[in-house]
Amino acid sequence: MTDSVLMFSLPILSSLLCLTWHTCHGGKVLVYPVEGSHWVNMNIIIKALHSKGHNITVLRSDKSWYVKENSSSYDTITIPVSATLDEEFIVKAITSVIDIQRGDSTVFAFMTLVVEMFKKMNEAHVTLKEMIVNILENPELIKSIQDSHYDILLTDPCWGGGTVLAHYLHLPLVYNVRWLTVGEGHFAIAPSPVSYIPLTGSGFSDKMTFIERVKNMLYFGIMIIQDRLTLRPVYQEVCEKYLGPQSDFYMLMQSADLWLMRGDFVFEFPRPTMPNVVYMGGFQCKPAKPLPEDLEDFVQSSGEHGVIIMSLGTFISELPSDITEQIAAAFAELPQKVIWRYTGGRPSTLGNNTLMVDWMPQNDLLGNPKIKLFVAHGGTNGVQEAIYHGVPVVGVPLFFDQYDNLLRLKVRGGATIVSVATLDKDIFLQALQEVLHEPSYRENMQRLSRLHRDQPMQPLDRALFWIEFVMRHKGAAHLRSESYKMPWYSYHSVDVILFLLAIMTTFVAAFVFGVKFLCTRICYKHKSKQD
Template sequence: MSLSISGTMSLHPMCGVFVLLSICLISFTTPCYGGNILVFPVDGSHWINMKVLVEELHARGHNITVIRGSTSWYIAEKSPLYTSITVELGEYNETSFQLVLQEQMRVCRCDASVLTFLKINNSFMSMINNVNFLWCEVLEKNFDDDNLLKILIDSRYDLVLTDPAVSAGVVLAKYLKLPLVLNVRWIPGGEGHFAVAPSPLSYIPVPRSGLTDKMDFLKRIKNLFFHSIVVLHQKFYLGPHYDALCDKYIEGGCDVFSLLQEADIWLFRSDFVFDFPRPTMPNIVYIGGFQCKPAQPLPADLEQFVQSAGEHGVIIMTLGTLVNALPAEVTEEIASVFAKMPQKVIWKHKGERPSTLGNNTLIVDWMPQKDLLGHPQTKVFVAHGGTNGVQEAIYHGVPVLGIPLFFDQYDNLLRLQERGAGKIIPFADVNSQTFEQALKEVLHQESYRQNIERLSRLHRDQPIAPMDRAVFWVEYVMRHKGAPHLRTEAYKMPWYSYYCVDVMVFLLSAAAVLLLSTLAIFRFLCCSRKRKTKDKQH
């Protein structure tokens, strides 16, 4: 190399200098490894998270293949980011999902009893069961499709990246014998930590229990009750779908819970600024807020509306991607409260236009949520409590007034409320009076703003950005063909070994044998002494 350079310089000095500089630049450039990644996402709001990660992986030179259902709501078949594989999925669309949610909201408004809660919970879990069952059917058909299997095998993927809220991707990774990375907060049976990390029920609240990490005796009973529901649901409703699939197609058989525990890396969509402290594991990587980005300038018309609010500022309200509108009577009451406020309001609402709507309220079909949250005029975020919205509120430091509707939303908002950065109005209690009182409280009590800004400072004070952390560990698994050294072997142990029940039984048995033997010896000695005494007396 040196001879070639020197020879070139003798003929063309400037060309030689250019070559030398190029070599120096190349030597100081971090080598780029373009991996081949198979992505098995979950539709709906979960795809928003996965797409952000897919965009970053694509930008860093990785080839992405996405498996999507034929009836997908949000996952496009054609994209510059990835190549898609579309599989036939049974009849399950966004409309049917919306109908279930609307019915749940209607029932909740009519009756807020414990029995109603259990009915709603059962309805929601049945919906999750149906989605998982449909994907199990898809996998079974695809495992019997030699052409598709040949494509998957010949593509020589480096790993599978999946969201285990639907566990079909976990089974596929096992079948293809590929390293597995989870983009996760939820698994079908509940919160992901409960599958892989020690989770003492004395201070770790079970999802949907409505509890914090401070529990008295009665609350611990409640927590145990909710955990039992989750375990039974996993064991008798969800588990059999996947167990049958594993027994048929995975050599040696398996169960989906152990497959989750075999995952190389858990990219966990949370952190301990947001969540309660708890035990964790080496292969859990916390990427809470990885989708958050600095605010961009608003469209001109929206910026004009925001600036017209003056010193009073702006209130924004959205219920996320899955809920288009609240029941009409609730919408009317919320609109009437907004109309009284001196603030301007931007409200994402696709339902019928409320008759009580004020001139200060702008109804939109879509809003640039992160850009509005990052705008200095935004004073309060009225939200349903989805993970994405809550983490963006923390990132931008905007207090939250929460109206939780289903699944994890109450738990998310509870974490903000416990830290004084938000307030919850149960959906059954929403009316013009309660909504106005809560909205004014969050607006005018300075502690809400101070607490959410403190959380924002804590969240941003990290040595590595959450997205960089996520990409590093994906590439780490590709470089090392997995990360088994970070994975506990506890999942291979039966429950009685994990909790040392067998050890305790052995030790108690040994102690009992020793005690009984000692008693028997003393009894024998006492009896022998008595017999000798009697013999002497005779």
């Protein structure tokens, strides 16, 4: 009897030991992050990986303003740099863009905005290049990284350094991505017909008129020019020096094993995709936690009218004073209470119903049933949280992709948009009252929330599975199309079309020549008979 029990128990014990080993065994992840809101969502993935037993090492500059040197979730390697893309640089760039937007709306103003964006983007990436160069120029650091035997490199390709480092170290490459150094991620990896896929900055939906399609094509041309002239050369120089003269940065960028895309098709317009693109839109969203006591008291004091919250994201802590005066005056005329994340000067028109705070638990507030409206700048994180909790939005887009993000909500009936160029008290108040009193806005956002939540697997869990999949299999080459290795004329079959045209032209020419020859012979014989 004892032997039978032992024989029966051994397989179970063996299985439990194997299960325990797989559960406890952790991989080693090297992270090359991006600052600002990009770091906020990268840190969520890092914490989740750490909770599953993986060891995380984050590369940061000694002038990093978001990535902390000490953390319970990750170790750090600090790279000395002479300058970095700091908060002051971002604020100056954004202020410049806002000033141009608030000027005239002529073609000259548009071109001024384009040139200013080109200039700021180039300055940013020239500054960012120093970090990857300092890493590659440090043989002791490189040897230390190589001796650590990392399983993958996780990066946000909005900055190009992580892509270069992964190829230098021959590590499987995983992207936490929505944006590349220029443009939206899909354009680099998947077929993207501009006939129905709007370019970022175009302000178009996927239902474009002929004139809008013309403009969309022009935006596409501007994006290519920006990439070719101002951004790609910055990293191409690094690639040629450290990876060899035949290396091409764009091809290296496209060759990532896995693209964890910060979006989903509840939010994005439908478009072609690829097998190694995994959608994790809303991965940072979670059920609301109880609010701090002071905020809870303020929220509950709103009674039946409820609460409006306003935040302009990580980068924008304050606006030009004349705009804030108009916003505050509009809020003051509402019966709702308002919580406004703002660190600038206190507007003179601020009403007693408005609480200004340096920071607020945005996700927890959005999940509170008292919240009636979210005034947002249109960043991806905030938009996804609004969808998750089903809260309608009044959008005040300022730069980059924010208008396009808000447009996706507007097309689906969950938001209205106010331009910073025309914002005044009356326009802003009208937008607030429209969304507050028209039930369809909340109904549409709650419908989007139901669609987003109806998934077999939570977005963060899906992301973790695929990261671990790449670790287990040392990459995911079987999911990656090799089209990125093709020259553009082969990818678009220009060479094939020219070849077929040449054959057809030869055939037609031969046919015409043959007919002409036969006609000449017939005419010659007919003339000979007459003679």
